[in-house]
Amino acid sequence: MTEFACAECGAVLTVQLSQVALPAHAHQRYGHDLLPVLLESGTYAVEPEPDGPPWRPWDEVGAEEAEARGVYAPVCSLSYGASGRVGVAPGDVRGTVLIPERCDGYCCGLDGGDGPNLACARCGRAVATRIDDCSYWQVVWLDPRAVRPVTVDGPARRVLSWEALLEEQPETPPVQPIREWKPMWTWSPVWEAAVAVTLAHLLAASGGVRVVVPNGPVADAFRPVLDILLPPGPPAKSLALAGPGLPAPTTDIALVPRHPQTGEAWPSSATVAVPLEANVWMHLAFNRNRPLIPATGGLPDGVYRDDPPPPLPVGSFGPDRDIFLTTLARLPEVRQPWLRTIYDQVDADRCFRLFG
Structure with missing residues (x-):
C-alpha cells in the first residue's frame, strides 16, 4: 500500500492507496452538471503526460518542439506543467487546506485553472489541485514535485486475473440517468x-x-x-x-x-x-x-x-x-x-x- 506525504515536512496527505490505471475520461469535460468522483476511494492513478498550467499556445511552441513532447498534430495549447501527477479521490486527502486566492472556478466549484489550490496544513507548501467544478470529474491531483510516495504496511488490493475480472468487474451501461431532480x-x-x-x-x-x-x-x-x-x-x-x-x-x-x-x-x-x-x-x-x-x-x-x-x-x-x-x-x-x-x-x- 502507498501513502503520499508532503515532500517538505513529511506530513501524511492521503489515506492508504492502491494504484489503478488512469481512466480514459480523466480529463473529460461533459455537460453542465456536477459529475461523480473520477477514482474509487482507496485508489490512485498516475498521469504520465504533462498536465496543468502553465500552458503555451501551439503557434508559440511550434511543430518541432511539440513532437519532442509527444504531440504530432496541432492542438490549441500544450501543458508545461508537471508530468506524473497523481490523481486521488477528494475524500482520500488528509492534512490540507485551501489556498483562497487560487479557488476560482468556472461555475459551481474549483477548476484548477490557477494552479495548485491545496496546501499542506503543517508547512504551507502548495501540494495539490482539487477539481470539483461542474463539467469536470471530481479529483485531487497531487503535484509530484511537492509530494512523495511512502510504502506502508496494509492489506494490498489483489490484482485481478483476467478470469476473476469476468466475475468481479462491473460493466458500465451505455445509458445513464442524470439530474435526479428532473x-x-x-x-x-x-x-x-x-x-x-x-x-x-x-x-x-x-x-x-x-x-x-x-x-x-x-x-x-x-x-x-x-x-x-x-x-x-x-x-x-x-x-x-x-x-x-x-x-x-x-x-x-x-x-x-x-x-x-x-x-x-x-x-x-x-x-x-x-x-x-x-x-x-x-x-x-x-x-x-x-x-x-x-x-x-x-x-x-x-x-x-x-x-x-x-x-x-x-x-x-x-x-x-x-x-x-x-x-x-x-x-x-x-x-x-x-x-x-x-x-x-x-x-x-x-x-x-x-x-x-
Whole structure:
C-alpha cells in the first residue's frame, strides 16, 4: 500500500492507496452538471503526460518542439506543467487546506485553472489541485514535485486475473440517468470517452483502409464513424471482440479489454490488438440488451408486453470529440497524410455530427 506525504515536512496527505490505471475520461469535460468522483476511494492513478498550467499556445511552441513532447498534430495549447501527477479521490486527502486566492472556478466549484489550490496544513507548501467544478470529474491531483510516495504496511488490493475480472468487474451501461431532480437519460460520458480513445487507435491500426465491423453492439459504437472517415470498398480489415470468456477470433484487428488495475491489454493473437476500457468492453461482449442506436417501429400485431421499454436518449451515440482529437494528436501515425487529413477534418468541423 502507498501513502503520499508532503515532500517538505513529511506530513501524511492521503489515506492508504492502491494504484489503478488512469481512466480514459480523466480529463473529460461533459455537460453542465456536477459529475461523480473520477477514482474509487482507496485508489490512485498516475498521469504520465504533462498536465496543468502553465500552458503555451501551439503557434508559440511550434511543430518541432511539440513532437519532442509527444504531440504530432496541432492542438490549441500544450501543458508545461508537471508530468506524473497523481490523481486521488477528494475524500482520500488528509492534512490540507485551501489556498483562497487560487479557488476560482468556472461555475459551481474549483477548476484548477490557477494552479495548485491545496496546501499542506503543517508547512504551507502548495501540494495539490482539487477539481470539483461542474463539467469536470471530481479529483485531487497531487503535484509530484511537492509530494512523495511512502510504502506502508496494509492489506494490498489483489490484482485481478483476467478470469476473476469476468466475475468481479462491473460493466458500465451505455445509458445513464442524470439530474435526479428532473429525471433524464443520456449517453454515458464514460462510454463516450472510452470509445473515443479506442477509435483513435482503431484508425491508426486501419492503415487508411476500410474496417469491416460485424453487426451488433460493436458496430453500433464504432461503425458509423469508421464508415464516414475511412474510404469505402476493398481492401478492408476485419474487426472483432477478443478477450477472456470469448472464443479466439480470426480477425485483422482485435478489440480487447484494458485491465482496470494494471492498464495492460488482453494478449491477443490478432495482427493488431486495440484496447478498450474493461467496463465498456464487458458490456459489448456479454450484454446485448441495449442497442446503441434508437429502435424504430413497434411490436408486431398481437404481441404485448407488460414492462416499459428501456429508456433511450434522444439522438444516436457518438464518441467524445475532444478526447478523440487529444488521443489522435499523441499518436505518431497522425503524421501520415491520410490520417492527418482526418484529424484536420474533425478538428475544423466543430459540429461534426457523428461525435458527442
